[in-house]
Amino acid sequence: MAGPPLKAGVQRVQAALEAKGFGFEPREFPESTRTSEEAAAAIGCSVEQIAKSLVFRAAQSGRSVLIIASGGNRVDEKKAAALLGEKIKRADPDFVRDKTGFAIGGVPPLGHREAPAVLIDEDLLAHAEIWAAAGTPNAVFRLVPGDLVPMTGGRVGDLKRG
Numbered sequence: 001m002a003g004p005p006l007k008a009g010v011q012r013v014q015a016a017l018e019a020k021g022f023g024f025e026p027r028e029f030p031e032s033t034r035t036s037e038e039a040a041a042a043i044g045c046s047v048e049q050i051a052k053s054l055v056f057r058a059a060q061s062g063r064s065v066l067i068i069a070s071g072g073n074r075v076d077e078k079k080a081a082a083l084l085g086e087k088i089k090r091a092d093p094d095f096v097r098d099k100t101g102f103a104i105g106g107v108p109p110l111g112h113r114e115a116p117a118v119l120i121d122e123d124l125l126a127h128a129e130i131w132a133a134a135g136t137p138n139a140v141f142r143l144v145p146g147d148l149v150p151m152t153g154g155r156v157g158d159l160k161r162g
Contacts, residue, residue, distance in 0.1 A: 009135030016111030026134035034105030034137040036071030047071040051132040053107040059087035064099035064116040070123040076161040083157040105137035118154030
């Protein structure tokens with residue numbers, strides 16, 4: 001028996017996954033998966049297995065920059081800027097929604113309104129499976145870390161603070 005239909009944001013992520021040839025299926029939870037800690041608790045995995053999506057604004061070009069980081073890590077903005085080749089600054093919620101089409105807490109690694117520059121935390125690649133946001137603050141999907149690069153076109157690097 002099928003569950004209730006997926007919310008519109010989750011349907012957009014599912015369509016983006018299918019368009020790129022990935023069969024991963026988003027799961028919606030009754031509880032919030034907005035933060036890495038909430039997502040890990042809902043899923044039953046470690047916080048480090050959460051692929052948190054952080055949106056920044058490139059200082060010179062103004063383009064969106066998506067950093068996909070391990071849930072347990074804080075991002076070193078200087079390391080990210082060096083990998084990108086441009087300084088970055090935190091994006092406000094309006095910028096995030098305008099550029100991605102999603103609200104903070106539900107930003108997925110793909111399916112954005114405007115394709116962002118993508119940087120991927122190398123620590124995510126150490127896990128057999130990871131979980132990423134799927135378009136709403138209570139939806140996620142499971143994936144294999146090695147699929148993040150072909151899925152997003154992102155560059156992998158050391159982005160961890162400390």
